[in-house]
Amino acid sequence: MSTGTTKSYVDANEAELIRRVCAGEKEAFYELVRPYEKAVYTAAMSILNNQADAEEVAQEAVLKAFSNLSRFRGEAKFSTWLVQITINEARLKLRKDRRHLYESVDEPKSDDEGDYFPKDFADWREIPSETLQRNELRDALKRALAGLPQKYREVLILRDIQHLSIEETAQVLGISTGNVKTRLLRARLQMRDVLAPGFDGSWITGKQEYEKVRPW
C-alpha cells in the first residue's frame, strides 16, 4: 500500500488487514474479502449471466486479488479494486468461451450513438410496496435485466444495484464517465420499455391481461 502523500481510499481496518496479509497471514485475506463476496459475485453475473460461470470467475478474481495484493496502492477503495479485477476476469472468460463462435464479443460501437426513443408511453406512477414483494415482479425484473445487452447490463448493475458512483463505474469498466451516463440512460430506458406495460395494470391488479392506460 502507498505510504506517500497521495490520498488513500482505504479505511483503517482494511489497511490493517492488508498489512497482515502482506506479512503472510492468509486468514486475514478471507476476513478482508468476505464483506464483498456478494459484490464480486454480482459483478461477475452482470457480465456472464450464468451462475456457475459467475462463481468460477468470482473465486478466480479473489485469488488473483490475493496474489496481487502487494500491488494495491490504495488509489481506489479496496472493493472497487476487487470489482475491477472481477470485471476483467469475467470479460476474459467471455472472450475465451466465445472464441470459437462467429459472434464478436465487441458489440457494435454504434449502439452508443444516436438517440434512444422510448417505445412505450404507459403511465407508470407509484409502485405499491406489496407489488415489490411479488415473485412475478422479481422474475420479470431478472428477465428484463438478463435481456439487456451486456454493456448496458453491467453499467446498470454497478450503478443501480451495487450503487457505485459514476466515477467508480467508469474506473471499474475502463470507460469514460460520459460513456457510463449514456449507457445508463439506455439501460434504464430499455428496462422501462420492457417493464412498463406490466405496470399498466397486470402486476398491480393481478389481472392476466394488460390494461392499456396510454393517452391515445
Next chain:
Amino acid sequence: MSVIEISCLEVWREISNYVDNDVEPGLRARMEAHFKVCAHCKAIVDGTRNVVKLVGDGVEYQVPEGFSKRLYSKIKDA
C-alpha cells in the same frame, strides 16, 4: 420566471441524469416545466425513477450456497 422551452428529445437525453440529480439548475427548471405540460415525458420520468427503485430493491443475486466455504478453502490452499 420564464423558462426556455425544451423538446421531448432533449428531455429523453437527460432523463437519467435528471433522476440522478445530475443536471444543472437551469436545465432542471426547463425539464420540470416540460413535465407539467407533457404527459408522455412525465410517464417516462416516473417510469425511469421506478426502474431505478425496482432494480435497486428487487434484484438480488444471492451467492450460491457454499460459495463462502469454497472460497475460504481456496484461499487456504493458495
